[in-house]
Amino acid sequence: MVSLVRAGAYTRALRSKYLPSLRTYASTSSPPKLKDKSLLKSEAYINGKWVSAKSGETFAVNDPATGTKITDVAELSVEETESAIKAAHEALPTMRKMTGRERSNLLRAWHKLIQENAEDLATLITWENGKPLADAKGEVAYANSFFEWFAEEAPRLNGQTIPASGPGRRIYTLREPVGVCGLITPWNFPAAMITRKIAPAIAAGCTVVAKSPGETPLTASALAVLAERAGLPPGAINVVTSLKNTPAVGSALCESPTVRKISFTGSTNVGKLLMRQSADTLKKLSFELGGNAPLIVFDDANLDTAVAGALASKFRSSGQTCVCANRIYVQRGIYDAFVEQLAAGVAKFNVGNGFADGVTHGPLIHARALEKVDAHVQDAIKKGGKVLIGGERRTDLGDHFYAPTVVRDMTADMQLACEETFGPVAGVFPFDTEDEVVKLANAAEVGLAGYFFSEDVTRCWRVAERLEVGMVGVNTGMISDAALPFGGVKESGFGREGSGLGIDEYMTWKAVTVGGV
Numbered sequence: 001m002v003s004l005v006r007a008g009a010y011t012r013a014l015r016s017k018y019l020p021s022l023r024t025y026a027s028t029s030s031p032p033k034l035k036d037k038s039l040l041k042s043e044a045y046i047n048g049k050w051v052s053a054k055s056g057e058t059f060a061v062n063d064p065a066t067g068t069k070i071t072d073v074a075e076l077s078v079e080e081t082e083s084a085i086k087a088a089h090e091a092l093p094t095m096r097k098m099t100g101r102e103r104s105n106l107l108r109a110w111h112k113l114i115q116e117n118a119e120d121l122a123t124l125i126t127w128e129n130g131k132p133l134a135d136a137k138g139e140v141a142y143a144n145s146f147f148e149w150f151a152e153e154a155p156r157l158n159g160q161t162i163p164a165s166g167p168g169r170r171i172y173t174l175r176e177p178v179g180v181c182g183l184i185t186p187w188n189f190p191a192a193m194i195t196r197k198i199a200p201a202i203a204a205g206c207t208v209v210a211k212s213p214g215e216t217p218l219t220a221s222a223l224a225v226l227a228e229r230a231g232l233p234p235g236a237i238n239v240v241t242s243l244k245n246t247p248a249v250g251s252a253l254c255e256s257p258t259v260r261k262i263s264f265t266g267s268t269n270v271g272k273l274l275m276r277q278s279a280d281t282l283k284k285l286s287f288e289l290g291g292n293a294p295l296i297v298f299d300d301a302n303l304d305t306a307v308a309g310a311l312a313s314k315f316r317s318s319g320q321t322c323v324c325a326n327r328i329y330v331q332r333g334i335y336d337a338f339v340e341q342l343a344a345g346v347a348k349f350n351v352g353n354g355f356a357d358g359v360t361h362g363p364l365i366h367a368r369a370l371e372k373v374d375a376h377v378q379d380a381i382k383k384g385g386k387v388l389i390g391g392e393r394r395t396d397l398g399d400h401f402y403a404p405t406v407v408r409d410m411t412a413d414m415q416l417a418c419e420e421t422f423g424p425v426a427g428v429f430p431f432d433t434e435d436e437v438v439k440l441a442n443a444a445e446v447g448l449a450g451y452f453f454s455e456d457v458t459r460c461w462r463v464a465e466r467l468e469v470g471m472v473g474v475n476t477g478m479i480s481d482a483a484l485p486f487g488g489v490k491e492s493g494f495g496r497e498g499s500g501l502g503i504d505e506y507m508t509w510k511a512v513t514v515g516g517v
């Protein structure tokens with residue numbers, strides 16, 4: 001409590017220092033408008049048709065900034081998921097028969113439509129997810145870059161010729177689409193998480209049943225409207241919407257013998273469940289799961305670069321990305337200067353409704369997310385952490401807002417050290433030596449992203465190799481790129497999305513041996 005009281009005074013001091021740029025916004029009053037209203041869909045998309053649930057059931061999609069309902073969306077059942085799987089299966093020969101160039105052209109047409117409708121797509125993202133409109137526009141561009149990237153990959157699905165071990169035989173390989181793919185994605189990037197899967201699947205010649213996130217289904221459905229306009233054949237892309245029925249829909253996808261591949265982005269616990277459910281049909285799997293990224297600042301770092309990197313990585317989407325820095329380790333020689341400058345950077349944030357001008361950070365997705373964030377902050381305070389800024393709910397803005405927070409004097413026994421917060425809390429831990437911090441960084445069960453800041457080139461090589469993660473940012477807090485092989489190690493899952501590797505997740509290698517040559 002004492003440290004919170006002090007934090008309040010400190011926050012006020014920082015705020016008054018930066019007041020000219022510090023504004024907060026209450027909820028905007030009128031609902032957002034789309035230029036093309038037909039992009040707002042309440043139905044699911046199966047076999048080229050927009051369908052309601054046979055049961056008539058729906059679920060509400062709410063604006064996390066205001067709590068108001070945007071619309072009701074069809075709550076699909078297992079039976080309807082099975083009809084989507086059937087449609088995808090029937091569309092498979094059409095997609096397989098196309099040349100890579102033809103599939104590339106479909107992706108290009110879709111890419112062009114996304115560009116043309118970028119503003120509406122960004123509006124939908126901000127509306128259902130809450131992130132600031134500028135970030136939502138950035139997400140649309142990022143999401144669309146996967147169409148461009150995999151449109152370029154589709155015509156180049158080359159196999160190999162391999163010299164055989166004995167005489168008279170020749171070996172060559174064919175790369176073939178794996179088949180019907182079940183895609184399950186989360187709410188934090190309503191566009192990019194789904195395009196990162198659909199684009200390589202279509203490029204490879206697969207068909208898909210995408211289960212859109214229950215919290216944010218509207219962006220995925222708008223993308224399906226554009227897929228239809230781009231000329232994707234019926235059944236090639238199916239979008240199943242559900243909230244309450246999500247576990248049943250998920251197991252229908254995992255247990256179906258027709259579905260040959262599951263690609264999932266979400267938490268490690270749900271990933272483990274889906275892996276168990278997929279075991280009986282031995283599916284190909286790609287899992288992009290939870291992270292708990294370490295961000296390390298060595299004494300020899302450039303302080304400004306390190307602070308900018310930490311602010312960008314930690315507070316992107318209000319801390320709700322799987323690659324957000326979660327544990328910030330700072331060497332003792334630079335510790336006090338770093339935490340001061342980090343808190344000063346946070347004081348410049350504008351928290352509010354993502355549609356309001358100048359807002360840099362929006363709400364969290366739902367009440368559960370806020371509870372976890374607050375529990376991590378309270379636990380840190382109880383164990384000796386000192387809140388420099390934030391540390392409280394912003395009930396003045398709405399039910400889902402949490403003040404961006406910096407806590408210093410963090411220790412390894414705190415919850416935030418062991419669990420992904422998935423919210424706007426920067427917990428800063430002091431350390432003394434490189435060996436010590438590498439050990440701390442690698443102590444997590446997960447290993448998705450890791451970051452460090454140092455101007456010593458030999459250290460840069462060494463630490464990049466020592467971190468047990470799938471992706472490392474050296475002197476940068478921003479790593480996301482369609483060109484990057486995105487994925488983790490340990491309990492962050494397996495498989496890579498984007499890059500030259502991403503398409504292989506949707507293909508199989510067939511080896512052909514020709515005898516009597």
Ligand SMILES: NC(=O)c1ccc[n+]([C@@H]2O[C@H](COP(=O)([O-])OP(=O)(O)OC[C@H]3O[C@@H](n4cnc5c(N)ncnc54)[C@H](O)[C@@H]3O)[C@@H](O)[C@H]2O)c1
Pocket residue numbers: 184185186187188211212213214215246247248249250251265266267268270271273287288289290291321322323420422448
């Ligand atoms: N590695 C990555 O690329 C990546 C990206 C985004 C989020 N994540 C992780 O996701 C987590 C945050 O999202 P969350 O808490 O909503 O995760 P979550 O696993 O609870 O839900 C993610 C999505 O999975 C689906 N889902 C949930 N339960 C399911 C079930 N029983 N069967 C089938 N599908 C189910 C839902 O559509 C949901 O939107 C964090 O751990 C974060 O690190 C990872």
Ligand SMILES: O=CCCC(=O)O
Pocket residue numbers: 188189192320321322323480486
């Ligand atoms: O949240 C996970 C994905 C974030 C990204 O692709 O940058």
